[in-house]
Amino acid sequence: MYDYHEPVLLAESLEGLALKKDGIYVDATFGGGGHSRAILPFLDGGTLLAFDQDPDAEANTRDAVFRSEAFSFIPANFRYLKRYLRLEGVTQVDGILADLGVSWHQFKTPQRGFSIHANEAKLDMRMDKNSDQSTTARSILNTYYEDDLAQLFEQYGELPKSRRLAQAIVRERRLRPFKTIEQLKIIAEPFAANPAQVNKYFAQLFQALRIEVNEEIAALQELLTQASELLSPEGRLVIIAYHSLEDRIVKNYIKRGAFDDGDHRDMYGNSYKPFRAVNKKVITPSNEELKRNPKSSSAKLRIGERIKE
Numbered sequence: 001m002y003d004y005h006e007p008v009l010l011a012e013s014l015e016g017l018a019l020k021k022d023g024i025y026v027d028a029t030f031g032g033g034g035h036s037r038a039i040l041p042f043l044d045g046g047t048l049l050a051f052d053q054d055p056d057a058e059a060n061t062r063d064a065v066f067r068s069e070a071f072s073f074i075p076a077n078f079r080y081l082k083r084y085l086r087l088e089g090v091t092q093v094d095g096i097l098a099d100l101g102v103s104w105h106q107f108k109t110p111q112r113g114f115s116i117h118a119n120e121a122k123l124d125m126r127m128d129k130n131s132d133q134s135t136t137a138r139s140i141l142n143t144y145y146e147d148d149l150a151q152l153f154e155q156y157g158e159l160p161k162s163r164r165l166a167q168a169i170v171r172e173r174r175l176r177p178f179k180t181i182e183q184l185k186i187i188a189e190p191f192a193a194n195p196a197q198v199n200k201y202f203a204q205l206f207q208a209l210r211i212e213v214n215e216e217i218a219a220l221q222e223l224l225t226q227a228s229e230l231l232s233p234e235g236r237l238v239i240i241a242y243h244s245l246e247d248r249i250v251k252n253y254i255k256r257g258a259f260d261d262g263d264h265r266d267m268y269g270n271s272y273k274p275f276r277a278v279n280k281k282v283i284t285p286s287n288e289e290l291k292r293n294p295k296s297s298s299a300k301l302r303i304g305e306r307i308k309e
Helices: 010-017 034-042 055-062 078-087 104-108 137-143 146-157 162-175 181-191 195-214 216-230 244-256 287-292
Strands: 024-027 047-051 071-074 093-099 231-241 275-277 300-306
Touching: 010 034, 010 093, 010 231, 010 300, 024 034, 034 047, 034 093, 047 078, 055 071, 078 093, 078 216, 093 216, 137 146, 137 162, 137 195, 146 162, 146 195, 162 181, 181 195, 195 216, 216 231, 216 244, 231 244, 244 275, 244 300
Parallel strands: 024 047, 024 093, 047 071, 093 231
Antiparallel strands: 231 300, 275 300
16 A cells, blocks of 8 residues: 555554644645545545645555545645645645655655665755756765865764765765765765664765755745744644654744744744644654554654644
8 A cells, every 4th residue: 555655653643633624734745645645534624735846746646535625736845835825725724744754665766866775876866856956966975065065964964974974075076076876885884883884874874965955954944934824723733753853843843933942032032932742752653663664763753733822
């Protein structure tokens, strides 16, 4: 059923949305449609609008369940949520769900460049493979200054020896530009802590590049800000994150209305907290889900409820 991508923390996500039959909901990361497929049967007079920028994801809407009048697919990045909802005549919603992980389909499609095992693949990593954006993993490795490379490896990948890796990349590209995944792995491998940690090091490196290519942190921040404007009082925000940087941003915004550890304040100095944390403790996959889907091991779910003003 889930050849494209198995939905993670599905039951917990549905519970977190506190679904109403006539409610209006957004699946901000449609992917294989697993979460949307589970939401639709709950609706009777309600609406589900699904977003995804990846053209491969749109093919999953051909499933019979998505022929419902209650469902609409919007081929766009969730950072444009408010704009596209306005075009649909929607100004307020009852719930927003986002699963921030990369789909299994994207990993197992070698030409996308997401998998550390696709040695001959080009260094691409764009979520929207049909877009005309010029930034790819290849362009970053071949054009970024050493300082910028070191910073993104440290910030987005939490990589040790980030500076030395950046220096090695700059030296290599002077001899020949980066083109393939294998070429990057050959340069990066010596910086792993030990042979047993090589794949983990590659995964962190690829994560850093993917985040930079797709502006994932900026997009997440824009989603959270727009969610506070779009959600109705007591509406639910349900976010599944897979690495500490994303999870920290979500946690801080739900708890404080800010992306860092400080409180957000308006122009008059008043504290602004648009959400109440529904789950005080982060929700992680059950042992049963981990056995069924080991790839869910890093998933962290947080739920915020829009506070009445």
